[in-house]
Amino acid sequence: MSINWNAHELDVFLALAETLSFRRTAEQVHLSQPAVSGLISRLEESLGVRLFDRTTRSVQLTGPGQVFVEQARLLRQQSDEAVRAVRNVAELQVGQVVLAALPSLAATVVPAAFARFALQFPAVRLQVVDTLSGPAFDLVRAGQVEFALTAANPAYADLDYTPLASDGFVLLIPVSHPLASGSKPLRWVEVATLTHISMPLPSSVRQYADAALLEHRVRFSPRYEVEHLATINAMVAAGLGVAALPELAAAVAPQAGLVQRRLVDPDIPRPIGLVTRRGRSLSPASAAMVEFLRQEVQRLVPHRNTVPATRPNARKSPPSRVNPRQP
Missing domain, CATH: 1.10.10.10 (Winged helix-like DNA-binding domain superfamily/Winged helix DNA-binding domain)
Structure with a gap:
């Protein structure tokens, strides 16, 4: 029949x-x-x-x-x-968005994007896993998250990377510091001899700082090395030193009595992008969320282009595939 x-x-x-x-x-x-x-x-x-x-x-x-x-x-x-x-x-009347994000992005970009998205699409469930780049890539591969918001290009054959924006580096300074009163950007070489608080190698924040100062033939030697952004903020607020951080990372766990000044020469952009499984399209809810995230990044770092610039040529620049311990 x-x-x-x-x-x-x-x-x-x-x-x-x-x-x-x-x-x-x-x-x-x-x-x-x-x-x-x-x-x-x-x-x-x-x-x-x-x-x-x-x-x-x-x-x-x-x-x-x-x-x-x-x-x-x-x-x-x-x-x-x-x-x-x-x-x-x-039409986003139902559904869910599950994403992974670096801690520095999960604490700055994601909450505001989630809040705006939830107002417009209250029936869509939202979930974020804040983790480092390496584990985030694994979550995307396993299908446990639909995409990851990271500052590292995975450069793997099974993953796609779409740049969304970039943030530059700033120097986090105690308000009592002599450099806190200025408004112009600071040159990396000008701050090389200050007491620095940074992340240990092989974190990408440290790799970027090393590469920036090597352009001036200066070896970066931070006085303090700590793992967490909140600790760096607290130590700078306590007057123990200064910290060179990406703008969004510097905004994590803000402390009273801190000033930020942009770092240039070189002006090193940190790329922020979307990691997805190759050949897999995003759900309508996730595609909409990506636009909210893109808008939020642009709001937080409005002076940056939506597509990251290439890194400056340094004598020892960070590798093209950023280490997965990126914050």
Whole structure:
């Protein structure tokens, strides 16, 4: 038995089952009477049974026809529910967004983007996993998150990287420091001899700082090395030194009594981008979330281009694939 019908044919059958009139059914479904008759005949042929008894005076459902009415109604209901479910996802009436983000981005970009998204699409569930780049790549691969917001290009064959924006480096300074009162950007070489608080190698923040000072043939030697951005902020606020950090990283756990000044010569942009599985498109909710994240990054670092500039040529620049311990 060859079963081959579509939703329109079921609708015509159900209309005839209700009206029991080929003329009224043809008017209702906007077809000619011969077209309705031919459609019903094809249904009967595919099922191998007569659905209607026809005479010149009347049309009546047969026993199999009555059974098929119930099943056709169920099929149309399921079809309508499937269409509604897909439309709800497409229109962000339901769904979820699960993403991974670096701690510095999860603490700055993500909360504001989530808040704006939740106001517009309250039925969509949101979840963020704050982790370093290496674990974030693994989560994307495993399908546990749909995408990752990172500052590192994975450069792996199974992952795609789409740049969204970039943030530059600033010097975090205690308000009592002599450099705190200036407004112009500082040159890296000008601050090389200050007491620095930084992250240990092989963190990318440290790699960027090393590369910037090597352009001036200066070896970067921080006095203090700590793992967490909140600790760096607190130590700078306590007057223990200064810290060269990407703008968004410097905004994590802000402390009173701190001043930021941009670092230039070289002006080193830290790329911020989207990591996804190659060949996999984002869900409508995740695609919408990406735009919210992009807007939030641009709001936080408005002087930066939406596409990161290339890193300056340094004698010892950070590797093209940033170490996965990036904060």
